[in-house]
Amino acid sequence: GDSVTQMEGPVTLSEEAFLTINCTYTATGYPSLFWYVQYPGEGLQLLLKATKADDKGSNKGFEATYRKETTSFHLEKGSVQVSDSAVYFCALGDFSGGYNKLIFGAGTRLAVHP
Amino acid sequence: DTGVSQNPRHKITKRGQNVTFRCDPISEHNRLYWYRQTLGQGPEFLTYFQNEAQLEKSRLLSDRFSAERPKGSFSTLEIQRTEQGDSAMYLCASSPPVTGELFFGEGSRLTVL
Numbered sequence: 001g002d003s004v005t006q007m008e009g010p011v012t013l014s015e016e017a018f019l020t021i022n023c024t025y026t027a028t029g030y031p032s033l034f035w036y037v038q039y040p041g042e043g044l045q046l047l048l049k050a051t052k053a054d055d056k057g058s059n060k061g062f063e064a065t066y067r068k069e070t071t072s073f074h075l076e077k078g079s080v081q082v083s084d085s086a087v088y089f090c091a092l093g094d095f096s097g098g099y100n101k102l103i104f105g106a107g108t109r110l111a112v113h114p
Numbered sequence: 115d116t117g118v119s120q121n122p123r124h125k126i127t128k129r130g131q132n133v134t135f136r137c138d139p140i141s142e143h144n145r146l147y148w149y150r151q152t153l154g155q156g157p158e159f160l161t162y163f164q165n166e167a168q169l170e171k172s173r174l175l176s177d178r179f180s181a182e183r184p185k186g187s188f189s190t191l192e193i194q195r196t197e198q199g200d201s202a203m204y205l206c207a208s209s210p211p212v213t214g215e216l217f218f219g220e221g222s223r224l225t226v227l
Contacts, residue, residue, distance in 0.1 A: 004156075036218075043118070044157070044205070044218040089156050093214070097162075097170060099145055100214035104156030 002027045006090045006105035013080055013112050021075040021108045023064075023090035031092040033057075033066050033073040034102065038087045047075075047088070080112045116140060118219035120206050126225045127196055134192045135222040139208030146189050147216065148181055149205040150174065157205055163189060196226045 007022040025033065035047040035057070048057030053068035062077045073090060090105040119138040127133050139146050144165050149157035160179070162170045165186035175181070178196075183189040193200055203223050207216040 041220075043220040044207075046215055046217075049215075091156070095214070099162060099164065099169070100209060100216060101147075101159055101162065101170070102149075102157070102216060103159070106154065106156050 002031065002092060002094055002103050004090050004092055004103055004105035006088075006108050009087075009107070009109040011108060011110045013110070015082055015112055015114050016079045017112075019075070019077040019080045019084075019110065021088055021090075021110070023073045023075065023105060025071050025073065025090075025092050027071075027092055027094070029094070029096060031094055032100075033064070034091040034093060035062070035064055035073070035075050036089040036091060036104075038089065038107075040086070044089065080110070082112050082114055085110055085112045118206055118208055118217055120204075120219040120222045122222060123220065124223045124225070126227065128227050129198060130195055132192065132194045133196060133224060134190055135204050135206075135224075137189045137191070137206030137208075137219060139188070139206070140210075140217055143208035143210050143217070144186065145209045145211065145214075146183055147207045147209070148189070148191050149207065151203040151205055151221070152201075160191075160204075193224070196224075198226045200224060201226045 032051045034049045036044045037047045048059040050057040050066035056065045091102045094101045146163040148160040151157045163183040178194045203221040207218045
């Protein structure tokens, strides 16, 4: 079945460092890909998405490109801030049932220090 | 606040007791989802409603679990005869029919002693 694999955390960075969180997927169809973020004490929030190959999703300085050839959707940010500390989830959207059934990775915790 | 609302936020119960969680979706969203998240893992799909119809249930949803969405508005998730393995965060999400973007609530954490 469809699945998502993301790099294990925690990822610990200093403020203004470059961030990469790796995400790869396995899917039989042509899924949409998502990054969700969960800040401490809050619910999951959509960070960005891409619906087809070579699409780039971007939001709040974060970017990810849908790479069909490598089945990847790595999350990047050029300069992280302390406020980016959160858990990041990569997910694929299986629309085969006519609705957006999300399949999530295990999450990667990011800690940014001043 | 017009987001997805879940209650209670935290429930502690003894093994064998029944618990019920409630989800109030964003008002114009006709699609509603339940997910379960255990420590260190990503959310796992449990079930999906379109309006009042429950259209899909995961194998994770054993016979002790039942979900309803009467009148296509709020939803309840009931767990009967709770077991320690049921301890998890139960997440509700809703989405509009067109974009399909899921909006999640803050979750209801269940602890079974």
